[in-house]
Amino acid sequence: MTTTPVKRPSWTTWDAPTERWLLSGFCRDGKQRTMLLELVARIAFPTVLVLSIYLLFAGHDRAGGGFSGGLVAGQAFVLRYLAGGRMDDSAIVSMRPPVLIGLGLTIATASAFLPLLFGGELLETAIYKFAVPPLGEIKFVTSVLLDSGVFLLIVGVVLDLLRTLGSGIEADVDAAERGQR
Amino acid sequence: MTINLTMAVVLAVLYSVGFYLLMQRSLMRILLGIVILGHGSNLLLQTAGGPPAGAAMIGTTDPAQMADPLPQAMALTAIVITFALTTFLLALAYRSWTLLGHDEVRDDIEDRRIQRLERRLAESEEDSAEDLAKEATQ
Amino acid sequence: MSERIARRGGLVRRLPLVAWLTVVWVMLWGTFDLGTLFFGLVVAVFVATLFPTPTINTNMSVRPLSLLALVGYLAWDLVISTARVSWQAVTRGPRATAGIVAVTLRTDSDHIIAMVANALSLAPGKFVLQIDRVNRICYVYALGMQVEDAESVRREVLALERRVVRAVGSANDVALVSGTEGRA
Amino acid sequence: MLAFVVVHLLVALALPFLARRSTRAAFLTAAVPPAAALFWVLSQAGPVLSGQTISETVEWAPLIGLQFAFRLDALSLLMTVLVAGLGAVVLVYADSYFTRGGGDARRSAPLLLAFAGAMLGLIFSDDLITVYVFWELTTICSFLLVGQAGLSRESRRSALQALMITSLGGLVMLLGFVVLGETAGTYRISELVEHPPGGTATAVAAVLILVGAFTKSAQIPFHNWLPAAMVAPTPISAYLHAASMVKAGVFLVARLAPVFLGVPQWYLPAILFGLATMLLGGWRALHEYDLKKLLAYGTVSQLGFLMVLFGAGTHTGAMAGAAMLLAHGMFKATLFLVVGIIDHQAGTRDIRELSGLGRRMPWLAMIAVLGVASMAGLPPMLGFIGKEAAFSAFLTGGRPDLLVDVVLVLGSMLTVAYSLRMLFGAFADKPGVPATKAKKPGLQAVLPAAVPAVVGVVLGLGYPVADTLASSYAEAFTPVVDPYHLALWHGFNLPLLLSAIAVAGGVALHLSRVQLTAMRNRLPRPLDAQRGYERIMALLERVAVGVTGRLQVGSLPTYLGIILLTVLAVPGSALLLRTDLPDDLRSYDDLLQIPLAIVVIVAAIAVLRSRRRLTAVLLVGVVGYGIGGLFIVDGGPDLALAQFLVETLTLVAFVFVLRRLPVRFTQSDTTALRAPRAIIAGAAGIFISLAAVIFSGARHAPPEASAEFIANAEKGAGATNVVNAIIVDFRAFDTVGEISVLAVAATGVASLILASRHERRKRSTRVPPITAKTTIKQPEEVRE
Amino acid sequence: MTWVFLVTFGLLCVAGLLVLVRLILGRSTLDRIVSVDVFVTMIIAGTCVGMGWLQDGSNIALLAAFALLAFIGSVSAARLVEKKEPYR
Amino acid sequence: MTVLVALPVLLPLLAAGLSLALGRFADFQRALGILVLGAIIADAAVLLHVADTSGPVVLQMGAWPAPMGITLVADRLSALLLLVSSVVTFAVLIYSIGQRITDYGRERSSTTFHPMYLVLCAGVSLAYLTGDLFNLFVAFEIMLSSSYVLITRRTTATRIRAGMTYVIVSLASSLLFITMIALVYASTGTVNLADLGEKVHELPEGLQSALALLVVIVFGVKAAMVPLHFWLPDSYPTAPAPVTAVFAGLLTKVGIYALIRTQTLVFSHAESWNLMLGIALITMIVGALGALAQNDLNRLLSFLLVSHIGYMLFGLGVYDVIGLTGVILYVVHHITVQATLFLVSGLITRHTGTVALTRMGGLAKAAPLIAVLFALPALSLAGVPPFSGFVAKLALLQAGVGAATWPAYVVTGGAVLTSLLTLYAMARVWTRAFWGQVKAPEQDPDPTDELVVGTADSNRPMVVASGVLVAASVVIALVAGPLAEVSGRAATDLMHGETYRSAVLGGAAGE
Amino acid sequence: MSLLDVFSAVCLIGGALSCLLGAIGLLSFPDVLARLQAATKPQTLGLILILIGTAVQLDFIYASGLILVGLFQMLTAPVMAQLVGRAAYRADSIRRDTLVVDEMGDRIERERRVR
Numbered sequence A: 001m002t003t004t005p006v007k008r009p010s011w012t013t014w015d016a017p018t019e020r021w022l023l024s025g026f027c028r029d030g031k032q033r034t035m036l037l038e039l040v041a042r043i044a045f046p047t048v049l050v051l052s053i054y055l056l057f058a059g060h061d062r063a064g065g066g067f068s069g070g071l072v073a074g075q076a077f078v079l080r081y082l083a084g085g086r087m088d089d090s091a092i093v094s095m096r097p098p099v100l101i102g103l104g105l106t107i108a109t110a111s112a113f114l115p116l117l118f119g120g121e122l123l124e125t126a127i128y129k130f131a132v133p134p135l136g137e138i139k140f141v142t143s144v145l146l147d148s149g150v151f152l153l154i155v156g157v158v159l160d161l162l163r164t165l166g167s168g169i170e171a172d173v174d175a176a177e178r179g180q181r
Numbered sequence B: 001m002t003i004n005l006t007m008a009v010v011l012a013v014l015y016s017v018g019f020y021l022l023m024q025r026s027l028m029r030i031l032l033g034i035v036i037l038g039h040g041s042n043l044l045l046q047t048a049g050g051p052p053a054g055a056a057m058i059g060t061t062d063p064a065q066m067a068d069p070l071p072q073a074m075a076l077t078a079i080v081i082t083f084a085l086t087t088f089l090l091a092l093a094y095r096s097w098t099l100l101g102h103d104e105v106r107d108d109i110e111d112r113r114i115q116r117l118e119r120r121l122a123e124s125e126e127d128s129a130e131d132l133a134k135e136a137t138q
Numbered sequence C: 001m002s003e004r005i006a007r008r009g010g011l012v013r014r015l016p017l018v019a020w021l022t023v024v025w026v027m028l029w030g031t032f033d034l035g036t037l038f039f040g041l042v043v044a045v046f047v048a049t050l051f052p053t054p055t056i057n058t059n060m061s062v063r064p065l066s067l068l069a070l071v072g073y074l075a076w077d078l079v080i081s082t083a084r085v086s087w088q089a090v091t092r093g094p095r096a097t098a099g100i101v102a103v104t105l106r107t108d109s110d111h112i113i114a115m116v117a118n119a120l121s122l123a124p125g126k127f128v129l130q131i132d133r134v135n136r137i138c139y140v141y142a143l144g145m146q147v148e149d150a151e152s153v154r155r156e157v158l159a160l161e162r163r164v165v166r167a168v169g170s171a172n173d174v175a176l177v178s179g180t181e182g183r184a
Numbered sequence D: 001m002l003a004f005v006v007v008h009l010l011v012a013l014a015l016p017f018l019a020r021r022s023t024r025a026a027f028l029t030a031a032v033p034p035a036a037a038l039f040w041v042l043s044q045a046g047p048v049l050s051g052q053t054i055s056e057t058v059e060w061a062p063l064i065g066l067q068f069a070f071r072l073d074a075l076s077l078l079m080t081v082l083v084a085g086l087g088a089v090v091l092v093y094a095d096s097y098f099t100r101g102g103g104d105a106r107r108s109a110p111l112l113l114a115f116a117g118a119m120l121g122l123i124f125s126d127d128l129i130t131v132y133v134f135w136e137l138t139t140i141c142s143f144l145l146v147g148q149a150g151l152s153r154e155s156r157r158s159a160l161q162a163l164m165i166t167s168l169g170g171l172v173m174l175l176g177f178v179v180l181g182e183t184a185g186t187y188r189i190s191e192l193v194e195h196p197p198g199g200t201a202t203a204v205a206a207v208l209i210l211v212g213a214f215t216k217s218a219q220i221p222f223h224n225w226l227p228a229a230m231v232a233p234t235p236i237s238a239y240l241h242a243a244s245m246v247k248a249g250v251f252l253v254a255r256l257a258p259v260f261l262g263v264p265q266w267y268l269p270a271i272l273f274g275l276a277t278m279l280l281g282g283w284r285a286l287h288e289y290d291l292k293k294l295l296a297y298g299t300v301s302q303l304g305f306l307m308v309l310f311g312a313g314t315h316t317g318a319m320a321g322a323a324m325l326l327a328h329g330m331f332k333a334t335l336f337l338v339v340g341i342i343d344h345q346a347g348t349r350d351i352r353e354l355s356g357l358g359r360r361m362p363w364l365a366m367i368a369v370l371g372v373a374s375m376a377g378l379p380p381m382l383g384f385i386g387k388e389a390a391f392s393a394f395l396t397g398g399r400p401d402l403l404v405d406v407v408l409v410l411g412s413m414l415t416v417a418y419s420l421r422m423l424f425g426a427f428a429d430k431p432g433v434p435a436t437k438a439k440k441p442g443l444q445a446v447l448p449a450a451v452p453a454v455v456g457v458v459l460g461l462g463y464p465v466a467d468t469l470a471s472s473y474a475e476a477f478t479p480v481v482d483p484y485h486l487a488l489w490h491g492f493n494l495p496l497l498l499s500a501i502a503v504a505g506g507v508a509l510h511l512s513r514v515q516l517t518a519m520r521n522r523l524p525r526p527l528d529a530q531r532g533y534e535r536i537m538a539l540l541e542r543v544a545v546g547v548t549g550r551l552q553v554g555s556l557p558t559y560l561g562i563i564l565l566t567v568l569a570v571p572g573s574a575l576l577l578r579t580d581l582p583d584d585l586r587s588y589d590d591l592l593q594i595p596l597a598i599v600v601i602v603a604a605i606a607v608l609r610s611r612r613r614l615t616a617v618l619l620v621g622v623v624g625y626g627i628g629g630l631f632i633v634d635g636g637p638d639l640a641l642a643q644f645l646v647e648t649l650t651l652v653a654f655v656f657v658l659r660r661l662p663v664r665f666t667q668s669d670t671t672a673l674r675a676p677r678a679i680i681a682g683a684a685g686i687f688i689s690l691a692a693v694i695f696s697g698a699r700h701a702p703p704e705a706s707a708e709f710i711a712n713a714e715k716g717a718g719a720t721n722v723v724n725a726i727i728v729d730f731r732a733f734d735t736v737g738e739i740s741v742l743a744v745a746a747t748g749v750a751s752l753i754l755a756s757r758h759e760r761r762k763r764s765t766r767v768p769p770i771t772a773k774t775t776i777k778q779p780e781e782v783r784e
Numbered sequence E: 001m002t003w004v005f006l007v008t009f010g011l012l013c014v015a016g017l018l019v020l021v022r023l024i025l026g027r028s029t030l031d032r033i034v035s036v037d038v039f040v041t042m043i044i045a046g047t048c049v050g051m052g053w054l055q056d057g058s059n060i061a062l063l064a065a066f067a068l069l070a071f072i073g074s075v076s077a078a079r080l081v082e083k084k085e086p087y088r
Numbered sequence F: 001m002t003v004l005v006a007l008p009v010l011l012p013l014l015a016a017g018l019s020l021a022l023g024r025f026a027d028f029q030r031a032l033g034i035l036v037l038g039a040i041i042a043d044a045a046v047l048l049h050v051a052d053t054s055g056p057v058v059l060q061m062g063a064w065p066a067p068m069g070i071t072l073v074a075d076r077l078s079a080l081l082l083l084v085s086s087v088v089t090f091a092v093l094i095y096s097i098g099q100r101i102t103d104y105g106r107e108r109s110s111t112t113f114h115p116m117y118l119v120l121c122a123g124v125s126l127a128y129l130t131g132d133l134f135n136l137f138v139a140f141e142i143m144l145s146s147s148y149v150l151i152t153r154r155t156t157a158t159r160i161r162a163g164m165t166y167v168i169v170s171l172a173s174s175l176l177f178i179t180m181i182a183l184v185y186a187s188t189g190t191v192n193l194a195d196l197g198e199k200v201h202e203l204p205e206g207l208q209s210a211l212a213l214l215v216v217i218v219f220g221v222k223a224a225m226v227p228l229h230f231w232l233p234d235s236y237p238t239a240p241a242p243v244t245a246v247f248a249g250l251l252t253k254v255g256i257y258a259l260i261r262t263q264t265l266v267f268s269h270a271e272s273w274n275l276m277l278g279i280a281l282i283t284m285i286v287g288a289l290g291a292l293a294q295n296d297l298n299r300l301l302s303f304l305l306v307s308h309i310g311y312m313l314f315g316l317g318v319y320d321v322i323g324l325t326g327v328i329l330y331v332v333h334h335i336t337v338q339a340t341l342f343l344v345s346g347l348i349t350r351h352t353g354t355v356a357l358t359r360m361g362g363l364a365k366a367a368p369l370i371a372v373l374f375a376l377p378a379l380s381l382a383g384v385p386p387f388s389g390f391v392a393k394l395a396l397l398q399a400g401v402g403a404a405t406w407p408a409y410v411v412t413g414g415a416v417l418t419s420l421l422t423l424y425a426m427a428r429v430w431t432r433a434f435w436g437q438v439k440a441p442e443q444d445p446d447p448t449d450e451l452v453v454g455t456a457d458s459n460r461p462m463v464v465a466s467g468v469l470v471a472a473s474v475v476i477a478l479v480a481g482p483l484a485e486v487s488g489r490a491a492t493d494l495m496h497g498e499t500y501r502s503a504v505l506g507g508a509a510g511e
Numbered sequence G: 001m002s003l004l005d006v007f008s009a010v011c012l013i014g015g016a017l018s019c020l021l022g023a024i025g026l027l028s029f030p031d032v033l034a035r036l037q038a039a040t041k042p043q044t045l046g047l048i049l050i051l052i053g054t055a056v057q058l059d060f061i062y063a064s065g066l067i068l069v070g071l072f073q074m075l076t077a078p079v080m081a082q083l084v085g086r087a088a089y090r091a092d093s094i095r096r097d098t099l100v101v102d103e104m105g106d107r108i109e110r111e112r113r114v115r
């Protein structure tokens, strides 16, 4: 970990950490890096994701739901973007945001048709309860499928916004600066 | 069921401010106007359900004390839709900025052309009417 | 290449994270039963696996007693500093003075520096304005200080560093901070 | 009958393909359907003339009275002779007229045939709507035939003029038809004739229908399109603008005269305008040098004459009208075809340039003489017979009728005069004008011209045939004790005298033509129909530009202001005028609402005053968070959560974009606009708030559905959170829609934002951009 | 106990209104960012107190989300200001 | 069976999802779009048949009975409009696929067009089918949001202003819509249209009329009724032909549909509705005059669109069975014809490289097929017999005369005048663009701008699609008889809401 | 009022007071950096106190969530402070006349002169 810059760094880049806190193929330039933020992002990111999954499942009985859950998960990615820049490799499965959006929409609409297979009406909900001995009773409500579609779609939307309003505009700014020089 | 005066004043202010911003030329102001109007309409939707009450959670709130859940669900949908469209308009403002170098909604060029024609017609009297007639009936 | 390897780096390495996430899950639900724990574990593993974080070389070792002491100190500091700053706000108000003091830390690890900065910034009155990571310098903003207070500020910061290192730092770091007290 | 119409149209549809190979084949093929129609109709002549009728009905949309009803009676038989007979003749002639294989020929063959089909449909119709359908079809065909390729400005203008005037009439007439049909409860003409409706509605319908007839038949003040349409190739003028189409108006009057018997709003305008048209047309014809224009004004004059005869609604008038209708068709077609040949062979039709053609083309001159004789009303032509009948028609009544006769005689004088002008102008040797060079015309051109001329003579000599035809039609009118009969010789009577006077006067007029023209040039011309038309069109243009220029200001703020004003003016006034405030007004429901309300209000107002974008965005964020707080107070945790999440994301999105935009808002609006905007916005806001109070005060029962939601959420939807149950179950469909909107918006954002990246990529591989104006201003610094 | 909650709410409200004043006065954008952050914290605190009052903690996880949100909003806004030209 | 009602909404949404997810496979996207829209045509035809023979087809989503859940209803009116609209969307899809293939080649996939177009179709279908006011709002938003994306796709410096006008005005009206829903709910406590129809009448007179008028304004903006129309001619003409075609054909009509539905089912008017008649008259005249002032072909068509909205308002203003029959006929006719005209305008523009009429010429000779494709819908729009426009116009004139009130007479006269002005405008297009000397195509000033692809060829799918729509309008005229019968029955249903109400609410209706 | 209630009351009112004092500081201090101190930190204390005060009132299963909130607040507040402070310094939107010592500014000046 020897950082011997050829050019004397501007004081605005002093904050850059020496280690790799977040996984990212592309790093912000030093000017924007902040050790503290990256540290917090590293801890907060998975925590917020857990929170979002909680909201997805808790929605039936408490405030939350696929929509809020998706937005919270999206905020996790926002945080990650703010700290670490572009997030091309944030997950092991890399999926373009539009694909995620499409997938979410497909799941949500397909889930509307699902009850037809079991002789129900469109969008009808079924409630299944299982008793799994060590874990207690598990309730499965089919509408959670729709909620998951919503969740995925929202995450996709936020990721897409980060890709466009975030990185896209950033690239424009860079291009503009290059063009001026 | 009547909305109380405090909420009425809030609604009046939100809608007025929103409408005023909507009638501006700066796209960013218009956008803020739409966001504020969205807030106003969502608040209106929520208050349309009735005065404050307990959250509509079975088991924690007595059904008689529950706030009307339907307007909340509708407002939730409306919030999401307003958000979606706001981001879109934001992107449009940005695009306008990159294309034109400003983010203003200027007047329509073709309409301006017709206005110029109208003014020219108003200035010149009979003689040009003949030409125009020829033009018109060609 | 190393990135890929780092990514894969087994579940064991991520155990603390998984544990933390499971705890979060259980705390969110507030129901302490086997089912919640099980699903919490599933969710935690899912999140930790799907979104891996790069490995960081930390030789951290947690010392519970010192950690508790640190927390206690911070809590007390929080209360005291709040009172102090409030007093400043009410009495001095717009005439309040401040200063920016450079403090060179003794430890050289991202973690420790970040934690020191965080701990310092938690309480009112002081916060780290800028870190010169390469030179281990923290530029500390202190509210209500006079010119002559610079040294005491430096002392306080270094004392905090010591507390932090004692709570979570490696043996190496502990050796580094103890003994050479008060040197700036 | 429908079959014939359909065959015409179908063949017309196929003709363009044939015309591409050979225009000659196309014209000759096109002549077949009209000829066949003529023969079929003539074969039915016996029974038809004896009073039987042949009917056909095809339902189209009976609910709105749409049907094709056809009926073959004497009048339609008579018209068939003109339409189908002359159609066939003209089509044969046209082949010799048009350049073989030329664009005009290729276009005209199918259009002429389609026109013939439409005309046939029109004359067979026994239904007002059917009449209208074919009426408009003929208008469209005429537009396309007059304009041809629209190469010259004049042809475009004339075509447009013809279209506009006749469509105006057509539409007004349609309105008349609807009024008539709705009043009478039927659109069938035969039923209307049997049970003519009365009352104001019928009078209104009469006037409206007459407008249609006037425009089509070129009556004053709509007459001018007809001379203008003379830019069309001559076969087209001959067929459409002399023999058939312009007769449609007269035909309609003839058809409907029995319905409007004794309705003064019907016969008075018909007679008055007819007479005026007759005089004016004749007078104008006297001064034309262009042979076609001369004939066109002649046609206008004759159409006025016919209008008087049919409009009168008397038995004799009908007899005269029928005879004149036939006669005019024959002689005018003849003369047009003759002029066409002259034009074609000599390259001009200006009578000042033509000289000596009588000697070069004696046969043609002979044919022309036959036509002119009929036109001038000389025995033994059909024209003479018709004119005799016409003079007789107005001799029986009182003083007004006599006045009509006087005018008719005057008109006839003019007719004689311009007939002579035409004949001499075309064929005479003129001193000082060199003999016109012209090739002898071919048989295929001369023969078609000769046919109608000969028919005019034959029908004149064989007047009983004409009489049977006319009588059969005239039966529809109030039967008289001693019905008039067409004949060559009625003895020495007043009509004969009038005919003689007309001829003599006409000759005199012709002899004094130089003085007349000089006099005409001295006369003021206050009423010029052509200028009138142009003025009106110019006015229309002016109004269009004026109205549009004033209303369509192109300014978005104005448009939005107008929408708000409309909200205020329409539902706003309805609300204020007709309701009171509810009486259970409370100032607040929960104490916490007040501080939150203050925050929201102050922040919202502060947005107005903020100069910087980021400040405004932050303030809007505070408004949003404040509303989230209100949601919590109201008992909507889900709603509050969503509000907070969305607000933050909105803030982040704004900040992302603000990275590129200047720090401050651009100030481009003038302060003058601020006050009206503020007033409108304030009023609209207050209106909505007031509406909210009033509307919410109007409900007294809790909503049924919500109670059901609460009752069913746990068991039915498996959720104790009722709001969530609504979102994922009760109204899950809304959610599906809502996420689609999100998906769409994200996609839209991507397509907008990433566009500049695509452009950069494209630019780097290509030449520099042409128009893409990317002025990048470095944003101002954030500083106090 | 009611008066405790009322006093707490009262103090929070006064604090909130003071924050609002700073928000309006500015003067720099960063001041406003800080104010917004504080404002959201107040709402979190208020919500928390309300939940305690109503003895209903089922939605307490919301607060976690709220706490996150204020942070993200402020950070992104601060980032924007920071991005502009460096010191002097 | 009842599932068929939801298919026109859910199928395109599902397809849109797949199309987004599998955005890299161009042929898949195209095939999916064609397949789904084709299926909707079939579905709509079946729905129309069933609705006509055995009453409205009602689907209670999620099996929740009416005031609780969302109800989808296919009655005669909605099924009929759905059928016509799906034919148009199908043809436009073919056209734009053709256009894309000529301009970009077969391999290029579109990540935005196909999904957005499908969502647009879903929104339109939902707007026709839904029996719930809030769901109608959602339908509008689905439809509008995708329209925003479509109108701003590949936007250029010259066109972006128009996109902004469109988006902002639509957003403003959407906000008014939500406000209106809030007021409706505040006063009645329901958003189910059938239920509303009963509850609204319990309100005081003044509130009823204020609410009805607010609804008129909300939908009036979408329908472009004067004076809420100004945005339309400023924005529609700047989108590429297929987009404008589907906007002009469908979106305004959805506004009209919503207007008809709410003003009959929810609010009702005792006699002919003079305010609406007045608006109709002004709309007709202002639109027609606007068209006459234009030199830009697309703007001219847009003003005519506004003008002819007046006809539909006219029928609604007359407010009796024959008037509504006329409106339904007119909507059916106008959806087809207006879309066709914009498609053909696209062909013209591609051929000439300009939208300015003064710079065109001799098209009848240079491109006779385009001339025919233009002439037929143009005549139809002008209401010239025997085309579809005439049939619809005749019904309206009969309604106007039959209403026998002075306002109705005046508006009937105005309708006739508008017809004439329309014909004049069309004839001017003809004389300027199709007659005269053949002109060489204009050089495309901005080749990146899809609006004018100067001198680019139009391939067969584009021409065929336009031809199909022309044929459709001819077919509408041909089957005017049965069509008028269905429209008449639909109008009767509208005038007497019981059928709809009892179908939605079950036995509860009429009590 | 039980002992727990008293504790809760002390926490709640103390927390609220802390918030109020912070707000006063936010209003009265001269520049962003000073206001930052006054605003964000007392907030943290105030919030934590309120969380505790509330947690005492609630069932434990709910109170557990509050711990998360507190942790979150403690984790993020310093970061927020540093980012805002840094931004203020970079954007030069601070009042230098109230700074008695500025070792960072001195260093920057020095290095600039060297260069």
Ligand code: NA
Pocket (backbone or CB within 6 Å): F444, F445, F446, F447, F448, F449, F450, F451, F452, F453, F454
């Ligand atoms: Na272009």
Ligand code: NA
Pocket (backbone or CB within 6 Å): F446, F447, F448, F449, F450, F451, F452, F453, F454
């Ligand atoms: Na283009």
